[in-house]
Amino acid sequence: MNTERVIDYIVDWLKDYVTRADVNGFIIGISGGIDSAVTSTLCAKTGLPLLCLEMPIHQGENQVSRAYNHIQWLQENFEKVTVKQVNLTPVFDSLVDAFPPVKNEEERFMSLANTRARLRMTSLYYFAALNGYLVAGTGNKVEDFGVGFFTKYGDGGVDLSPIADLMKSEVYEIATYLGVNKEIITAAPTDGLWGDSRTDEDQIGASYNELEWAMTQDEKGKTIGDFNGRELEVFTIYKERNRANQHKMNPIPVCKIPSKFKI
Numbered sequence: 001m002n003t004e005r006v007i008d009y010i011v012d013w014l015k016d017y018v019t020r021a022d023v024n025g026f027i028i029g030i031s032g033g034i035d036s037a038v039t040s041t042l043c044a045k046t047g048l049p050l051l052c053l054e055m056p057i058h059q060g061e062n063q064v065s066r067a068y069n070h071i072q073w074l075q076e077n078f079e080k081v082t083v084k085q086v087n088l089t090p091v092f093d094s095l096v097d098a099f100p101p102v103k104n105e106e107e108r109f110m111s112l113a114n115t116r117a118r119l120r121m122t123s124l125y126y127f128a129a130l131n132g133y134l135v136a137g138t139g140n141k142v143e144d145f146g147v148g149f150f151t152k153y154g155d156g157g158v159d160l161s162p163i164a165d166l167m168k169s170e171v172y173e174i175a176t177y178l179g180v181n182k183e184i185i186t187a188a189p190t191d192g193l194w195g196d197s198r199t200d201e202d203q204i205g206a207s208y209n210e211l212e213w214a215m216t217q218d219e220k221g222k223t224i225g226d227f228n229g230r231e232l233e234v235f236t237i238y239k240e241r242n243r244a245n246q247h248k249m250n251p252i253p254v255c256k257i258p259s260k261f262k263i
Contacts, residue, residue, distance in 0.1 A: 001170055003177045007042065010162050015046045017134070017160055024132040025049030025080070029120055029155075031192055032066030035138040037180045038171050039162055040070070043136055044078035051133060054085045055120045057092045063192055066184055073181055084127065088119050095119075113193040117154025125157075137161040140168050142208060146215040147238060148245025149191075149204065156248060167215075168208035204241070206234045214238035 018025065026043040030036050030052045043050045052071045056064055074081045095115065102108045124135045137158030143149040144164045150156045163171055168189075175185050188199040189208065201207050206214070214235045217226075227235050 001173060003173055006166075006170075007045070007174060007177065010042050011045045014043060014136075014160075014162060015048065018046070018048055021134065023134050025051070025134075026136045027051040027053060027124055027128045027131065027133040028136045028138065029053050029055055029124055030067045030071055030083075031138075032063040032070065032184065033138075033187065033189060033192070034168075034171055034175055034180070034184055035140055035143075035163065036067075037070050037184045038175050038178065039136055039138045040074060041078075041178050041180060042162055042174075044074050044081055047078075047080065049080045049082070049131075049133070050074070050078075051127060051131060052081065052083045053124060053127060054083065055088050055123055056085070057088045057116045057119065059192060060197065062187075063190070066181070066187060069181055070184060086123050088116075088123065092116060092119060114151045114154055116193050117151035117191075118157075121154050121157040128159075134159040137164065139164050140166055140171050142168050142211050142215060145249055146211060147204065147241035148248040149200065149241070150248065151193075152248050155191075167212050169212060204237065206237050210234045211238055218242070 014026070025048040026046075028036060028040045028043060028050070030040060040050065040052060052074065054064070054067050054071070071081070071083045075083070092115070096112060121135075127133070128135050135158045137155070137160065139150055139155065139158075139161055140163055144156075144161065163174075166174070172185065188201070190197075190199045191203075204211070211234070215238065217235060218238065222235070224232065224235060224239065
């Protein structure tokens with residue numbers, strides 16, 4: 001990958017999009033992870049206003065510190081970068097208390113994890129509307145179009161996706177080129193939705209390098225019968241998640257009424 005040209009292309013694309021949309025700048029949720037670090041840096045490089053929103057919900061201290069260290073780095077290297085923190089922990093706790101009890105605590109736990117992401121999306125759009133900003137998404141190609149590893153109407157609720165055509169390995173390559181803090185580059189990827197230390201690999205059962213391999217094999221038309229051992233395990237994980245999450249990756253289905261019924 002020609003990293004420098006890819007970076008310049010994305011930055012130009014962002015500036016052009018803002019001009020055509022007639023808005024003022026960008027807002028992005030900073031998690032302390034690699035994807036939000038790269039996306040926010042690319043937005044900052046446009047020279048347009050960038051609001052970094054930090055939204056902890058029972059967040060691990062290491063995630064919060066990485067996020068703030070990155071924002072500080074942005075402000076030291078780019079103009080027009082501002083920051084706000086919105087502590088969503090009491091909001092989340094109040095919402096949990098308002099929900100009725102359920103029998104299946106495991107399902108409740110999953111629903112509440114996604115609720116965190118949707119609270120953050122709501123906050124991003126609140127500040128976006130106040131400032132005339134666009135919400136910049138942080139999903140990469142493997143997450144957005146491979147395994148669907150994002151929350152529908154949560155971190156998937158954005159106005160534009162600058163890095164969604166980049167594999168995770170390419171995101172790391174860009175991060176290194178841009179000089180993103182090493183603590184972010186070396187941190188294990190996590191969605192930060194659980195209030196514990198579980199990583200993306202813990203949840204998915206495969207690393208991003210393995211998922212990239214599986215996505216490439218799938219695009220080549222390979223099938224489960226072509227693999228065995230760990231390759232078979234990874235390819236199966238990829239295919240199952242890809243199939244189950246098509247509802248996230250495809251446009252919302254619309255029931256088209258036959259014209260004869262409208263006469």
